[in-house]
Amino acid sequence: MADFFSFLSLFIYLISWIGFGFYFKSLKKEALRYAQLVLLTGFCFHTLFWVFKIYQIFTTSLLSFKFLLNFLSWELVLIYFLFILSPIKIYTTGFFLLPLVLIFLILSYFFPQEIFSPFSPYFKSLWFPLHAFTGLFSHGFLLFGVIISLMYVLQEREIKKKHLGVFFRKLPPLEYLDRVAEKCLYLGFIFLSFAIISGAIWSEIAFGNYWRWSPKEVITLILWLIYAVLIHQRVLIGWRGKKAAYMFLFGFSVWLISFFVINLFAKGFHTYGS
Amino acid sequence: MGLDITILLIGLNHKTAPVEIREKLAFKNPSSHPLEKIKKEISSFKEGLFLSTCNRVEFYFILDPDKKNQFLTEFFSFIERESSFKWKDLEPHLYFLENEKAVKHLFEVACGLDSMVIGEPQILGQVKSAYKEALNYRTSGLILNKLLHKCFSVAKKVRTETGIGGGAVSVSYAAYSLAKKILGSLKDKTVLLVGAGEMAELACMHFVSEGVRKVIIANRTLSKAIELAEKFKGEAYSLDELPQALIKADIVISSTGAPNCIITKTMVNSILKPRKYRPLFIIDIAVPRDVEQEVNKLENVFLYDIDDLKSVIEENLKERKKEALRAQVIIETEVFKFQKWLKELDFYPTLRALSEKAEILRQNELSKTLKKLKNLSEEEKKAIEILTKSLVQKLLYYPINFIKKSYHEEGKYAISLVRQIFELDEPFKEISETEIEDLYLKIEEKSQSQENSSKNTDPEGILIQ
Numbered sequence: 001m002a003d004f005f006s007f008l009s010l011f012i013y014l015i016s017w018i019g020f021g022f023y024f025k026s027l028k029k030e031a032l033r034y035a036q037l038v039l040l041t042g043f044c045f046h047t048l049f050w051v052f053k054i055y056q057i058f059t060t061s062l063l064s065f066k067f068l069l070n071f072l073s074w075e076l077v078l079i080y081f082l083f084i085l086s087p088i089k090i091y092t093t094g095f096f097l098l099p100l101v102l103i104f105l106i107l108s109y110f111f112p113q114e115i116f117s118p119f120s121p122y123f124k125s126l127w128f129p130l131h132a133f134t135g136l137f138s139h140g141f142l143l144f145g146v147i148i149s150l151m152y153v154l155q156e157r158e159i160k161k162k163h164l165g166v167f168f169r170k171l172p173p174l175e176y177l178d179r180v181a182e183k184c185l186y187l188g189f190i191f192l193s194f195a196i197i198s199g200a201i202w203s204e205i206a207f208g209n210y211w212r213w214s215p216k217e218v219i220t221l222i223l224w225l226i227y228a229v230l231i232h233q234r235v236l237i238g239w240r241g242k243k244a245a246y247m248f249l250f251g252f253s254v255w256l257i258s259f260f261v262i263n264l265f266a267k268g269f270h271t272y273g274s
Numbered sequence: 275m276g277l278d279i280t281i282l283l284i285g286l287n288h289k290t291a292p293v294e295i296r297e298k299l300a301f302k303n304p305s306s307h308p309l310e311k312i313k314k315e316i317s318s319f320k321e322g323l324f325l326s327t328c329n330r331v332e333f334y335f336i337l338d339p340d341k342k343n344q345f346l347t348e349f350f351s352f353i354e355r356e357s358s359f360k361w362k363d364l365e366p367h368l369y370f371l372e373n374e375k376a377v378k379h380l381f382e383v384a385c386g387l388d389s390m391v392i393g394e395p396q397i398l399g400q401v402k403s404a405y406k407e408a409l410n411y412r413t414s415g416l417i418l419n420k421l422l423h424k425c426f427s428v429a430k431k432v433r434t435e436t437g438i439g440g441g442a443v444s445v446s447y448a449a450y451s452l453a454k455k456i457l458g459s460l461k462d463k464t465v466l467l468v469g470a471g472e473m474a475e476l477a478c479m480h481f482v483s484e485g486v487r488k489v490i491i492a493n494r495t496l497s498k499a500i501e502l503a504e505k506f507k508g509e510a511y512s513l514d515e516l517p518q519a520l521i522k523a524d525i526v527i528s529s530t531g532a533p534n535c536i537i538t539k540t541m542v543n544s545i546l547k548p549r550k551y552r553p554l555f556i557i558d559i560a561v562p563r564d565v566e567q568e569v570n571k572l573e574n575v576f577l578y579d580i581d582d583l584k585s586v587i588e589e590n591l592k593e594r595k596k597e598a599l600r601a602q603v604i605i606e607t608e609v610f611k612f613q614k615w616l617k618e619l620d621f622y623p624t625l626r627a628l629s630e631k632a633e634i635l636r637q638n639e640l641s642k643t644l645k646k647l648k649n650l651s652e653e654e655k656k657a658i659e660i661l662t663k664s665l666v667q668k669l670l671y672y673p674i675n676f677i678k679k680s681y682h683e684e685g686k687y688a689i690s691l692v693r694q695i696f697e698l699d700e701p702f703k704e705i706s707e708t709e710i711e712d713l714y715l716k717i718e719e720k721s722q723s724q725e726n727s728s729k730n731t732d733p734e735g736i737l738i739q
Contacts, residue, residue: 238552240574
């Protein structure tokens with residue numbers, strides 16, 4: 001039943017993306033409205049799926065890697081709706097965001113069920129879910145920021161080159177994109193900090209020491225440092241626009257390594273492989 | 275029966291006639307409108323419309339086909355008298371379009387397809403006021419009313435369904451839309467004018483009307499800067515203080531007459547840090563240019579000179595031309611619809627439509643009743659059928675007689691009226707019982723309350739007396 005909901009939401013997201021495509025082409029308000037409505041429907045099914053799934057995970061204490069990807073795609077849609085409610089309107093984002101959501105969802109079907117996290121009852125404590133959720137939400141915000149930064153780079157290039165083509169007409173103003181990316185940066189950073197702290201406390205409870213220098217920990221620290229530098233430069237010097245957008249994209253590549261390579265192949269207690 | 279009216283268009287525009295001819299035919303004399311004169315002097319037309327803008331002068335007439343030649347000779351002599359042109363000299367510049375082609379032309383004009391700047395929106399307002407004039411002088415009748423209303427709805431449709439009005443096509447609007455794409459909302463932004471020239475002032479007006487927060491002026495002679503600053507309620511700087519002014523600004527409009535560059539790359543580079551890398555949009559409309567080309571390479575600085583803006587406009591015009599093709603399709607279908615309306619505006623088509631509609635209603639009601647009454651004999655069924663038929667025939671006798679009798683006097687008015695009353699030009703839709711009940715209930719309530727109020731006021735009236 002739960003898997004059916006997941007599949008259904010994948011299908012509905014695809015339809016919604018087509019709707020956003022129509023909006024991107026025509027910039028008609030109705031197209032946007034229908035696309036968002038369809039997206040919301042898909043999101044409801046996806047949420048239902050996760051209600052079932054979280055119950056299942058807590059009862060069986062088994063967490064497969066494929067569900068992390070699924071959860072990330074759910075989160076991205078949630079963040080999209082959060083930003084829709086904010087006063088800065090960045091309507092065409094859906095067209096760029098949904099491919100990422102769809103890729104994550106489809107990828108999650110390719111990973112076999114057997115890639116488990118060693119997640120035994122012995123680890124059970126409130127710090128663990130806190131660590132997992134804050135970690136995943138930090139990923140969500142940073143990924144959303146990456147999409148926004150990508151849009152920024154596309155828009156900025158057209159304006160700088162004085163060749164005002166498709167993107168100039170369809171994409172939101174640079175200033176708005178920059179501000180949304182900034183929000184994503186702050187929120188992602190806060191969640192990442194929480195994830196590291198709660199992870200450390202949990203590690204202390206479970207293993208007796210706060211920091212164990214596993215590959216995952218190291219690369220997360222690098223990611224944290226990148227974003228810390230970015231925030232520092234933005235607040236003090238005023239790094240923004242293109243430079244900030246490129247930094248975001250650089251952070252994304254580090255994240256890719258952290259999420260796919262380290263999680264699946266490296267040895268250590270974060271890994272899902274062995 | 276075919277059409278017994280002709281829609282005639284006589285006109286000239288920027289493509290067919292030079293401005294010397296257009297201005298003489300524009301009838302810009304405010305004391306007398308050409309329609310007023312034409313109405314007095316020429317009697318052989320039914321309806322008329324006069325459209326005059328800086329790019330075109332057009333007369334639309336509705337005529338009897340038989341009287342066309344008589345009308346044309348009268349009209350030619352009228353024009354000769356009014357414009358001091360010989361008809362022979364004028365004729366090569368004019369275009370004469372009839373019926374379908376005239377309708378199509380009017381639609382194209384209203385949509386801005388025939389304008390110098392394709393898709394410009396002012397023309398629709400000009401058509402609207404031309405129509406108002408025609409109403410004023412009572413030269414617009416049944417046909418023109420329908421034609422113009424159709425024309426307005428076509429223009430609206432074309433505007434919403436195609437991108438004919440999209441993209442900036444003037445320098446100041448192009449600058450404005452670029453600023454919006456870079457800076458988002460302009461409400462909390464500051465504009466810096468470098469040089470207190472007229473060009474900069476004009477460009478600035480656009481930003482001011484869109485609500486920028488503040489205007490700063492930097493000029494070689496400070497007194498002129500102060501003068502302009504008072505006008506915009508802003509601050510004035512001399513050119514030496516340009517870096518300080520640049521720190522505060524978000525949008526720079528430069529238009530000095532200086533022979534070399536005033537804003538250099540090193541100058542802008544030095545203010546980036548104090549500005550905290552806030553985006554800066556520089557518009558250089560001066561020739562020779564005021565701003566070094568290299569400035570555009572700096573981070574978060576966007577420089578557009580006058581040629582850049584012009585190429586943006588050209589791109590937009592190309593885009594509009596593409597959209598014009600899509601507009602043509604819409605216009606053609608609407609012309610077809612109008613022609614259809616015109617053809618049906620006749621005695622026999624209306625009669626047919628009316629009796630068809632009545633027959634559908636009769637059949638529907640009959641089948642409903644027969645379903646309820648199952649135990650009827652064939653004879654009884656026939657009797658009911660005859661009853662409904664004669665009821666419908668008797669009711670329709672009045673409108674049909676009305677059209678027939680008044681057809682020669684009021685022309686197509688009677689037909690149009692009947693068509694409107696019976697909704698013959700709209701697709702058939704079933705009227706529900708509740709709708710009918712509601713309607714009658716409301717009427718009854720109103721009439722009762724009116725009776726009551728007249729009763730109530732009576733005694734008061736006596737008291738007052």
